Amino acid sequence: MSTLLTPDTLAHLQSWQGRSESLHDLITPAPLRALSATLDRDDAEPVAGTELPPLWHWLFFLPHHRQSEIGPDGHAKRGGFLPPVPLPRRMWAGGRLHWHAPLRVGDEVRRVSTIESVTHKAGRTGDLLFVLVKHEVHNAHGLCLTEEHDIVYRPAAQSGDAAPAPLSAAQQVQPGAVWQREVVPDDVLLFRYSALTFNGHRIHYDRQYVTQVEGYPGLVVHGPLIATLLVDLVRRHSDRPMKRFEFKALRPTFECADQRHLRVSGQPDASGQHIRLWAQDYAGWLTMQASAELV
Template identity: 60%
Template structure:
């Protein structure tokens, strides 16, 4: 892996536009089992729900064997076969609204490589800036990790025990229908989320993998459900351990003593930590 060559992509940028239409909002509400009123023009988009827009529209011939777009183009051509969403950091300056036309500017901020327990790893950090009618609305840093092909005999990382002192929790038992609906809503062709023979025989995971962004959305949805009048000003999250179908897990949250933030995490049924996050409130 020629890291110096990959670093030439730093600063690469692209811009696009999209309209915040009502249907994806209604569809994600149904997927999350929410009883929201039908959205109307002017309604504020919930934090993270901008992920329903600016979807990747690569032609079928431009896709790789894993269902992702082939390497190169905007993202650097990292020569490692497995790609995952590792985490991110977001600032919500003002809400995007249904009916708005929004612009998005994406820029490669950094590219790094290292050797870990499972072999070579590459990390790409992308910044996205979303602007609506009133100016900059969301600034996001998105961390992508690339890994070597899995070995059939590989073992996962040692589990880290998740905390159990939550103020609120929600039990979720993911199934293929939930993953399919979220993949469809985000036009995510990555086969690890819906193709059981592929994810088990090719990538050597035990079952379908729950999307990292879906877990992040569930975490902030917990805040919305328990603090409906709060405004989220920033959110950061990091994946710790994969979550698989049909593994029961708990979406957990604990408000800080001063009420200005919420610590959030995903705990597997066996007690292992899967994701950590922090939401700052204003």
């Protein structure tokens, strides 16, 4: 059982609440072309004024830490904007997004990020720390997107730790999906998405590190990539703009070196405005649940 989060340590970490930072960027077409290829889409060439698809803002405001500032897991060393949590496992647990106006190629954009809360919970294997970050993205016309980003920090895996009971997608999600797509989350796909998002976290591309240091059975599929695949499924079946999207990661998804599939599924309601979405791994275990609201 982890004892890294003493009351003094927790109080220090919670002193980060209310901190904010502001970043600027320019929406350029090259990352859009690259993600379109990565998702196996046949999109038109993006030009000035092309609307940014939902969640593709994750291609911008990327971290640019110097190499000397990178920690042993490939992330930036702890501290700075995010609190220096002494738990080694860091995961993107979920998020909620609300689009107010479109972002477009050529927009000069600003993202204001604020740490809303730092919350401690006791899990089966020790301390859990949840950090909630609120992002607000503006262009020259005003606020375009509000996003709440959930980050969870966990202790290192220990021998003898009991794995949480998985949830069967077939039993948890009823009725069956109207929309489905299967994707092979191999190491090439994970590498391309890591490169596009300048994500150095070694759990996504370094099989020796992820299995021997962090104790996972294989490379971990990025939570944001799965969320992007869920939104991409909606875009393949509906031209209506997205107003809201929320998602929650339930279980890590691992790359399939033997070509087994990750399945993303969607179930729209009768109006076509509200859509239940979920992802399951090759064994049929539910790995992410989400919902989308269209205009």
